[in-house]
Amino acid sequence: MLIVHCPHCGVQADETELTNGGQAHLRRFGPGSSDAEFEAYMFARKNPKGVHFERWRHSYGCGKWFIAARCTATLEVFGTYPAQTTEPPAAIIATIKKRRPEWEGSE
Amino acid sequence: MSTRLSRGGRLIDRTRPQEFTFNGKRLRGFAGDTLASALLANDQMLVGRSFKYHRPRGIVASGAEEPNALVNLGEGTRFEPNQRTTTTELFNGLKAESQNHWPSLEFDLGAVNSAFARFLPAGFYYKTFIHPRPFWKHVFEPIIRRSAGLGRAPKDRDADRYEQFYAFTDVLVAGGGIAGLQAALNAARDGKRVIVMEQTAHWGGRAPIDGVVIDGQPAAAWIATTVTALEAMENVTLRLRCMVAGVYDHGYVLAAERLTDHVPGAMGPRQRLWRIRAGQIIAATGAIERPLSFAGNDVPGVMLASAVRDYLTNWAVSPGDRTVVVTNNDDAYRTAIALVEAGLSVPVVLDARARANGILVQQARALGIRVEAGKAIAAVKGGKRVTGVTVCSQAGEGAVLEEITCDAVAMSGGWSPAVHLWSHCGGKLTWDEDAAMFRPDPARPPLGADGRGFVRTAGSASGAMHAAECLADAGGTAEVEAPEEAPMEPIWIMPQGAKADLRAKMWLDYQNDVKVSDVQLAAREGYQSVEHTKRYTTLGMATDQGKLSNINGLAVLSDAISQPIPQVGTTTFRPPYTPVTFGTLAGEARGDIFQPLRRTPMHEWHEANGAYWEPVGHWRRPYCYQRAGETEEQAVHREVRNTRNAVGLLDASTLGKILVKGPDAGRLLDMLYTNMMSTLPVGKCRYGLMCNENGFLIDDGVVARLDEDTFLCHTTSGGADRIHAHMEDWLQCEWWDWKVYTANLTEQFAQIAVVGPKARQLLERLGGMDVSREALPFMEWREGVLGGIAARVFRISFSGELSYEIAVPAGQGRALWDLLLAKGADLGVMPYGTEALHVLRAEKGFIMIGDETDGTVIPQDLGLDWAISKKKADYIGKRGQQRSFLTNPDRWKLVGLETLDGSVIPDGAYAVAEGVTANGQKATEGRVTSTYFSPTLGRGIAMGLVRRGPERMGETVSFGKLDGTVVKARIVEPVFYDPKGEKQNV
Amino acid sequence: MSDVAQALGGASFTGFARVEELAPQGMISFRGDLSDPVVQEALRAATGLEMPAQRGIVQAEERALGWMSPDEAILLMPHAALGGVLVELRAALAGQHHLAVDVSDARVTFRLSGPGAREVLAKLAPVDLSPAAFAEGELRRTRVAQVAAAFWLSGAEEIALICFRSVARYVFDLLAVSAAEGGEVRAF
Structure with a gap:
């Protein structure tokens, strides 16, 4: 059972206080998008063994969404940051590259 | 025989005797005993029967690793099966019963399985399926049924917390x-x-x-x-x-x-x-001592050397007067030495190593103990207890060199x-x-x-x-x-050249009756992976999870498939280390607090007035209020008729109420709802639909505009948290620059629906607010004071009747409820429950989330196109709804259904079509989503989704019943009652 | 105006700690940018209390001001004072994006008291409640067993806990069974 740091309220939250929201940094495709774009947005999800960016909500705490960069194989958490961003912050990327030199980039 | 020594025992208090029973027999031990030490002190060597062959089994170990000595402990509300005697502390009045025996521990008919052992090899269960059918029915099944299972499951509710x-x-x-x-x-x-x-x-x-x-x-x-x-x-x-x-x-x-x-x-x-x-x-x-695999190593009296030492030192119990020690290491000599120092006899130490001359060995010899290096046990003599052993060379095939009389064997195969x-x-x-x-x-x-x-x-x-x-x-x-110890020598079977007859009596897993021969058979049959072998043979799958057997078993497998042990590897270690009772895992979550039960401010009144409860999420809502002598159905019909004819009260407090405020509130709601909310005038209400990004309908409710930048969104009962989270998700993760705050006010307000032709008359009696048609028209809301209580009154209707929903602070909900009942007594006011609510709305053709929707239904399927804005460029679900399969005219769409014979279509029935599907199943062309007897119309009414339904008005479709017959129904408009809406708008 | 009904009528239980349902108090949920000096000033003026830092709560007599999230605060006050505080807040923040709403009836407050108070809560919440980790001045939002709650130290050996009104009975029963005699853990 994971513990993940909530960047909004600073709590080392227990997994039971959190809700997982799946892959982060999706780009929304609405009316006007092609079937392929919409399909990819709705259904095509990454399932990497290794570095992954995922959404979490501190649902039993401050209620805020944040994003965790995590290794799905070792469960190492490289860092968390507020969800109000379209891409991972540079500091998080730097941490991941330091811990996983072979990693080829985010999305 | 095993007995209590007159002196010693570092953990027992001889001044505090404890009485207990085993299989009804009254026995005595001391404070500080475990049940195992107390049983041994009473010469109870036989404590259970094995799982498969029902072989007599005794205590092998002294701790958590014990595979054999499991008992049913306690009785009634404190009964628990499969308790390890070695970890059960003795107390006065303890009651234990042995398991896996029938009819008695001493005489067990299941032991005939032992005679059929060659028919019950590794994987026997799977193999029985291959044999001729009569064998399964008449031979294997009865044996397996009799044999299977460990202790009895408890029958009574656990009295403990x-x-x-x-x-x-x-x-x-x-x-x-x-x-x-x-x-x-x-x-x-x-x-x-x-x-x-x-x-x-x-x-x-x-x-x-x-x-x-x-x-x-x-x-x-x-x-x-x-x-x-x-x-x-x-x-x-x-x-x-x-x-x-x-x-x-x-x-x-x-x-x-x-x-x-x-x-x-x-x-x-x-x-x-x-x-x-x-x-x-x-x-x-710490570490766990390993048994040695020799023939008859499961006979009661054969124990781990460390356990023998523990019983002696900790509890002053000697498992036998004459104990043969058999080992592949120096540590077991400590047991031999301890036994002799306690005045007991050790006729021989059989050391499988070719040379035995460590310090401990020398100490043993100095005490006069006979040590035989390079020797092994060929077989243990005895059935329900050890009577002796035959000795052979470890290097040979088991030719007997000597027979030694003893009543216990202390074995050590090294430590893991x-x-x-x-x-x-x-x-x-x-x-x-x-x-x-x-x-x-x-x-x-x-x-x-x-x-x-x-x-x-x-x-x-x-x-x-x-x-x-x-x-x-x-x-x-x-x-x-501590003395230096000479190296141990791995000994996986004893003797190393043992033939089949001996290998078939060498137990690896005592509890699941897995023998050396079973693992070897599995290997011959092609099971190379240790994980597969485990499941095929059940090695290590018992409640002890192979604490004693795993290493020995995989060493045998390694030898059988000629692969080194590290390549074979271990099976996965999984928690818990030893079994944990369910009660402990559940903790406080049982009985009334098994899960949260949400109560409205009127809950106690409902409870005191015949509420028949229906769970709605974690809420409890009255399904109906039963009066003396009434069936639930009669109560529902009475409530429906009264609401149509006089006035009914519904506790609607469970409806979600979410405040959405900010300069961009209208913009957010336009994205969340399929229809336009930003144009709603202050003071008015509008019904709205919410979809997910897939386009499917997820919630509905009435939105009221409180002021220029504030809206109050009603959600379905039980949907408030989900919809609030849905709003926050989009707000925080997609449109975080929009200026909107939300607050879930569901529990701040008690909400009461006052419904029926006499609703206005009732509210007028409360006084304080003008609730006339002119002052408070349909689909508007006003704030004021009703009967002395600050209230927000919504003129909305989910029944087709004149209807007001009154929201007051939760702390005053009960007061308003009581007031309405008191003031309306002569008007015939009475509460109605959720089932009447369902009937009332079905008569009007109103959809219900969860009935007409199931996560695959879009608003267009329900004829709700009027609530979908054509003007908006975007809303959540709009793109999803444009997909080809959702715009297919063949989709099942909402219609009303009127049975030709007036009966009620069974809930969940499907409309049968001609032909069969690609899967060979009967083709269908629709299903019922809501079906009730309408007390208002005096016949069955239903709504359902039917292929191209709205184009087929007047056609007859057939719904299959469980008895194989069909009920025919005519496709009609879904509004059965007051189609023009004249009653609600008065 | 009718009397305000308490969810449990002022229930209480005494085991190795005491559990009590407190009389209703005024409670305002405030949403706004708490880092904005204008917002801070408005909260100070309305409550007489300084907006605390992350996860903080400040208390003075019958009032308290707590940090709930970067854009949410909770204001506690005597019930009678609530109307005035709301008016004051709305006036001070007129034209400024915010939300201030009465949630007094939506929530129930319990008081846990006695030397065992921390242990009672530690049976239900996945939070480090040792004195070293959870000190006065911290407001913690989490779950107790299966429902949301928030709590803080309201005095020496005293914890205030708020939860939703509908689950008041559930939470009271949880606290009571956890405080029952014989369940002392003696871990703190």
């Missing part, structure tokens, strides 16, 4: 032996917060039994000093009787603490589940570190060829949130078996005196 406790610590030490205590002391002195947990009732582990001397004093003295030092430290928590059950991700640990198991009648919880977050876990869990906690979360093992054991590989620990190892082992769990190494491995610097 349980709880959980969340603990946080820098260091958790699992195991209170010398290594654990030393590791704890070091961590505590570094200023760390430390918790130490020991599964038994005593600190110190094996060191005091093995005569270890630390810093010039007996181990017991060092242990006492160390425990005292730890107790004095503020940053240390010490818990006995607390078994660390499992290690999980990110330093999460579960431990089960036995609080009152050993003190019946004590106040307080029986057990406590510790839910621990530890920065570091030190597994000082208890690596469970290291392995649970991914710690890797390495094979130590010299010591023939898997030990933790410190370079490959389980990794925590920071990517660093969070578990380490200390002492014997690391493979440091010698007391001096053990303490040093835990960071101790004390001088340890």
Whole structure:
């Protein structure tokens, strides 16, 4: 059972206080998008063994969404940051590259 | 025979005798006994029957690893099966019964399975399916049924209470032996917060039994000093009787603490589940001795050498007067020496090693003990207890050299570190060829949130078996005196050339009756993987999870498939370390607080007035209010008729109420709802639909505009939290620059629907607000004071009647409810429940989320196109709804259904079509979504989704019933009652 | 105006700690940018209390101001004072994006008291409640067993806990069974 740091309220939250929201940094495709774009947005999800960016909500705490960069194989958490961003912050990327030199980039 | 010695026993208190019963027989032990030691003290060698062959079984071990001696413990509300006698502390009045026997322990008919053993080899269960059918029915099934199962399942509700406790610590030490205590002391002195947990009732582990001397004093003295030092430290928590059950991700640990198991009648919880977050876990869990595989190694009286020593030293119990010791290492000589020093006889030590001359061996010889090197047990004599052994050369095939009379056998096949906690979360093992054991590989620990190892082992769990190494491995610097030991020699079967007849009597897994021959058979049949072999043979799958059998079993497999042991590997270690009772895992969550039950402010009134409850999410809502002599159906019909004819009250407090405020509130709602909300004038209400991004309908409700930038959104009952989360998700993660705040006010307000032709008259009697048609028209809301209570009144209707929904602060909900009932008594006011609500709305053709929708239905399927804005460029679900399969005219769409015979279509019935599907199933063309008897119309009414339904008005479709017949129904408009809406708009 | 009904009528239980349902108090949920000096000033003026830092709560007599999230605060006050505080807040923040709403009836407050108070809560919440980790001045939002709750130290050996009104009975029963005699853990 994971513990993940909530960047909004600073709590080392227990997994039971959190809700997982799946892959982060999706780009929304609405009316006007092609079937392929919409399909990819709705259904095509990454399932990497290794570095992954995922959404979490501190649902039993401050209620805020944040994003965790995590290794799905070792469960190492490289860092968390507020969800109000379209891409991972540079500091998080730097941490991941330091811990996983072979990693080829985010999305 | 096994008996209590007149002197000694470091853990028993002879001044406090304890009475207990075993299979109804009254027996006596002492305080400090385990049930196992007390049984042995009473010469109860036979304690159970094995799972498959029902062979007589006795106590093998002295601790958590015991595979055989499981009993049904207690009775009635405190009955628990499969309790290990070796870890059960004796108390006055304890009642135990042996398991797996029929009709009695002494005479068991199931033991005939033993005679059929050659028909019950590895995988026999699977093979029975291949045999001719009559064999299964007449031979195998009856035998398997009789044989299967362990203890009886409890029948009565558990009388005890349980709880959980969340603990946080820098260091958790699992195991209170010398290594654990030393590791704890070091961590505590570094200023760390430390918790130490020991599964038994005593600190110190094996060191005091093995005569270890630390810093010039007996181990017991060092242990006492160390425990005292730890107790004095503020940053240390010490818990006995607390078994660390499992290690999980990110330093999460579960431990089960036995609080009152050993003190019946004590106040307080029986057990406590510790839910621990530890920065570091030190597994000082010791080691487990391995049996040796020789023929008849399961006969009662054959025990682990360490267990024999434990019973002697701890509880002054000798398992036999004449004990043969058989070993492949020096440690077992401690048992021989202890037995002789206690005045008992050890006729011979059979040492399978070619040479035996270590210090302990010399000490044994000096005591006059006969030591035979290179020798082995060919077979154990005896059935329900050991009567002797035959001796052979280990190097041979089992030719008997000698027969020795004895009543116990102490065996030692070496020791395996208890690596469970290291392995649970991914710690890797390495094979130590010299010591023939898997030990933790410190370079490959389980990794925590920071990517660093969070578990380490200390002492014997690391493979440091010698007391001096053990303490040093835990960071101790004390001088340890214990004799040097010569190397052990791996002995996997005894003798090494044993033929089939002997191998078929060498037990690996006692509890599941898996023998050397079974594993060899599995290998011959092609099972190469240890995980497959485990499942095929059931080796290690019993309640002891193979604590004794795993290493021996995989060594046999390794030999059979000619692969080295490290390549064969171990099976996965899974929590819990020993079984944890369900009550402990459930903790406080049972009975009334099994799960939260949400109550409205009027809950007590409902309860006192005949409410028949319906769960709606975690809420309880009255389905109907039954009066004396009424069926539920009659109550529902009465409530419907009264609401249509007079006035009804509905407790609508469970409706979600979400405040959405800010300059961009309208913009957000335009995205969340399919229709336009930003144009709603202040003071008015609008019904809205909410979809997910897939386009499917997820919620509906009435939105009221409170002021220019504030809206109040009503959601379905039980949907408030979900919809609030849905709003926040989009707001926080997609449109975070929009200026909107939301607040879930569901519980701030009690809400009462006052419904029926006399609703206005009733509210006028309360006074304080003008609720006339002119002052408060349909689909508008007003704030004011009603009957002295501040209220917000919405003119909305979910029944087709004149209807007001009144929201007041929750603390005054009951007062308003009482007032409405009092003032409306002569108007015929009466409450109605959710079923009447359903009937009323179905008569009007109103959809219900969860009835007409199931996660695959779009608003267009329900004829709700009028509530979908054509003007908006976007809303959540718009793009999804444009997909080809959702715009297909063949989709099932909402219609009303009128049975030709007036009957009620069964709930969930499907409309049958011509032909069959691609799967060969009967084709369907629709299904019923809501179906009721309408008391208003006096016949069955239904709504359903039918292929191209709205184009087929007047057509007849057939709905299949469970009895194979069909009920015919005509497709009609879904509004059965007051289609023009004249009644609600008065 | 009718009397305000307490969810449990002022229930209480005494075990190795005491559990009591407190009389209703005024409670305002405030949403706004708490880092904005204008917002801070408005909260100070309305409550007489300084907006605390992350996860903080400040208390003075019958009032309290707590940090709930970067854009949410909770205001506690005597019930009678609530109307005035709301008016004051709305006036001070007129034209400024915010939300201030009465949630007094949506929530129930319990008081846990006695030397065992921390332990009672530690049986239900996945939070480090040791004195070293959880000190006065911290407001913690989490779950107790299966429902959301928030709590803080309201005095020496005294914890205030708020939860939703509908689960008041559930939470009271949880606290009571956890405080029952014989269940002392003695871990703190």
